[in-house]
Amino acid sequence: MQTNNEILFSGFSLGPLTLKNRAVMAPMTRCRAIGNVPNELMVKYYSDRANAGLIITEGVSPSPDGLGYARIPGIFSEAQTAGWKAVTDAVHAKGGKIFIQLMHTGRVSHPLNLPEGAKVVGPSAIAAAGDMWTDAQGMQPMPTPEAIPTTEIPALIQEYVQAAKNAMTAGFDGVEIHAANGYLPMQFLNIGSNQRTDQYGGSYENRNRFVLELAQAMVAAIGKEHVGIRLSPFNPYNDMTPDAQHEEAQFTALAQGLNEAGVCYIHLLGFALTPSLLQSMRAAYNGPIMLNGGYDATRAAADISEGKAELISFGNTFLSNPDLVTRMQQGAALTPANPDTFYTPGEVGYNDYATL
């Protein structure tokens, strides 16, 4: 069956990069990186999905302190950087493009998941409600993080800058700052997790400061065409408290600051996003918007046609359909994803989803 969602399959210029279509693979943590180092299983997983216009990797930690989940990869060591180089080489060999998502878990963490010497940190000493899986002792309540001292913020930003440089060494086309879903940068943005009294807290302008300084530093280090960002306004995931009164003003100001920093795209989770906030962020930010959340090809093409976004990312459907773009082009049936194997080690539920 032919579909008429042609705009989704048309090319797009993301700065100097030519994307072959506008269907992006959304970032997805898969917990296959034993020892926090990318491996051959991951090379196959990503290169099998090179039909995406752009792949965004799973969340990857810029710091030992950011490895809060079991078996997630990092990009702060030489071994990790070399492991990622094998991934980018394989994706590029198949004509794909790939950004790495930098995810520091902050307080969404557990010491049992962290390497020796690493710490659970956050903007304030306020624990996230909920439990965290640990391979050693199963589910455990998330602990109260150590509040990051003001004097240590430059070193934290420097970890991201070094990770971004490592990513370019590893051959990535760019980096996505994960400032969504309740991880460290969003912990700074959010009124519930950030009760600081220094210049990084107090007002929403101050709560935006860490993310803006991070974006500016990374743009200075690797170039604006290589730095995108992911945000999830109004999303309560991981114990975030949307600021009913100021959420729209805060994220509009953030979009303005990101426009000045020059980031190459803003990636928004759409589930909780209001149409009015999307409109005001679009007015404040001149670059491309990528939308995500429950899309199929028809809705994706409609939202691009209506000018809501330039790019659409697909999570679950890309996880379980390595050839998603081909299937969408042909209007073929999609294999459903199996949540039981989202985060389990090994090949099952990872590299065994069929292509047409």
Ligand SMILES: Cc1cc2nc3c(=O)[nH]c(=O)nc-3n(C[C@H](O)[C@H](O)[C@H](O)COP(=O)(O)O)c2cc1C
């Ligand atoms: C298994 C799994 C892992 C995920 N891990 C991440 C992650 O590391 N970083 C991130 O920003 N979002 C993550 N997400 C959220 C997805 O990127 C996406 O926002 C979500 O699946 C909704 O899109 P969809 O409806 O197309 O699946 C994850 C989602 C799934 C299903």
